[in-house]
Amino acid sequence: MTGYLDGKNIVVTGAGNGIGRAIALGCAAEGANVVVADFGVSLHGEDPSSDVADAVVAEIAASGGTAVALASDISTMEGGAAAVQAAVDTWGSIDGAVCVAGILRERMIFNMTEEEFDDVIRVHLKGHFTVYKHASAIMRKQETGGSLVGVTSGAFTGSTSQANYAAAKGGIISLTKSAALALKRYGVNANCIAPSARTRMSENVPFEIEAGEPEDVAPLAVYLLSDAARDITAQVYTVVGPRISVWAQFGEVRSMFAPDLTSWTPEGIQEALPRTIGTEEHPTMALLEQQAAQRQAAAQANT
Ligand SMILES: NC(=O)c1ccc[n+]([C@@H]2O[C@H](COP(=O)([O-])OP(=O)(O)OC[C@H]3O[C@@H](n4cnc5c(N)ncnc54)[C@H](O)[C@@H]3O)[C@@H](O)[C@H]2O)c1
Numbered sequence: 001m002t003g004y005l006d007g008k009n010i011v012v013t014g015a016g017n018g019i020g021r022a023i024a025l026g027c028a029a030e031g032a033n034v035v036v037a038d039f040g041v042s043l044h045g046e047d048p049s050s051d052v053a054d055a056v057v058a059e060i061a062a063s064g065g066t067a068v069a070l071a072s073d074i075s076t077m078e079g080g081a082a083a084v085q086a087a088v089d090t091w092g093s094i095d096g097a098v099c100v101a102g103i104l105r106e107r108m109i110f111n112m113t114e115e116e117f118d119d120v121i122r123v124h125l126k127g128h129f130t131v132y133k134h135a136s137a138i139m140r141k142q143e144t145g146g147s148l149v150g151v152t153s154g155a156f157t158g159s160t161s162q163a164n165y166a167a168a169k170g171g172i173i174s175l176t177k178s179a180a181l182a183l184k185r186y187g188v189n190a191n192c193i194a195p196s197a198r199t200r201m202s203e204n205v206p207f208e209i210e211a212g213e214p215e216d217v218a219p220l221a222v223y224l225l226s227d228a229a230r231d232i233t234a235q236v237y238t239v240v241g242p243r244i245s246v247w248a249q250f251g252e253v254r255s256m257f258a259p260d261l262t263s264w265t266p267e268g269i270q271e272a273l274p275r276t277i278g279t280e281e282h283p284t285m286a287l288l289e290q291q292a293a294q295r296q297a298a299a300q301a302n303t
Pocket residue numbers: 013014015016017018019020037038039040041042043045052072073074075099100101102103123127151152153154194195196197198199200201202211
């Protein structure tokens with residue numbers, strides 16, 4: 001029997017829990033050799049341990065698959081290089097990398113510390129760079145192409161108490177699209193998945209969200225890693241339960257030009273902007289207004 005990823009050597013970061021674990025198991029079930037790279041930290045990024053990576057490798061081995069564990073911190077250049085090198089040292093090459101590792105440090109922006117901001121950017125955004133950089137350098141030399149898969153979130157469009165996380169997730173999209181453009185000529189594709197799944201990371205979201213299971217995310221990752229998807233690049237796909245959606249490429253939607261193509265004045269903009277190009281409402285604004293109305297109603301009920 002042949003698998004969809006037979007013979008491919010794949011690194012999955014954050015593979016010890018949640019979505020990363022499901023992707024690692026999914027890749028192994030489809031015949032890939034998998035580096036299970038996970039620092040084994042808490043949701044906030046504390047108390048590292050090799051236990052979760054070892055446990056997932058044992059699970060893969062028990063079902064007849066091939067995997068090695070690596071408890072490295074992928075937010076460091078050494079950690080990202082070690083994850084990629086583990087595939088090369090063990091199986092001779094690297095064909096794909098999926099960057100799933102992540103932490104949360106939620107707080108309103110006016111209370112957020114520099115450390116909370118830096119740590120989240122480091123693990124998510126730099127954690128993609130460390131792996132993409134080392135993987136793409138080797139893929140380019142191998143001349144057999146390859147696949148990079150980043151993990152973003154719908155939160156990249158803005159998230160009330162997650163400015164650090166939203167900024168990191170937006171950066172991951174820009175980083176991945178840049179990698180897609182730079183690596184096209186080497187046969188390496190790069191895409192992002194924006195998942196929503198029930199894990200320890202999503203269990204404390206303070207409002208109702210559409211969520212599936214981690215296992216729902218694995219088939220899309222497996223497909224994007226395969227030769228069948230090599231022409232698909234610079235894309236962002238949401239996956240939640242049975243739904244997969246593609247995001248629009250970013251672009252300007254409407255323009256206005258200064259009279260006689262001279263320069264705008266603030267007064268001229270004040271007059272023209274609202275009635276010509278206007279604004280694009282943020283999709284979360286309606287929810288914020290609804291929450292404000294609920295708070296007001298509750299306050300009135302208490303008086
Ligand atoms: N769960 C969701 O609904 C959801 C929604 C949008 C995006 N995401 C993203 O999906 C990814 C996985 O989330 P999850 O819900 O499975 O979370 P999770 O907490 O279950 O798993 C994250 C894993 O990353 C590992 N990790 C953290 N820092 C690391 C580091 N420096 N080096 C190596 N490994 C490290 C952790 O040990 C953990 O095993 C994250 O990037 C998250 O932002 C999740």
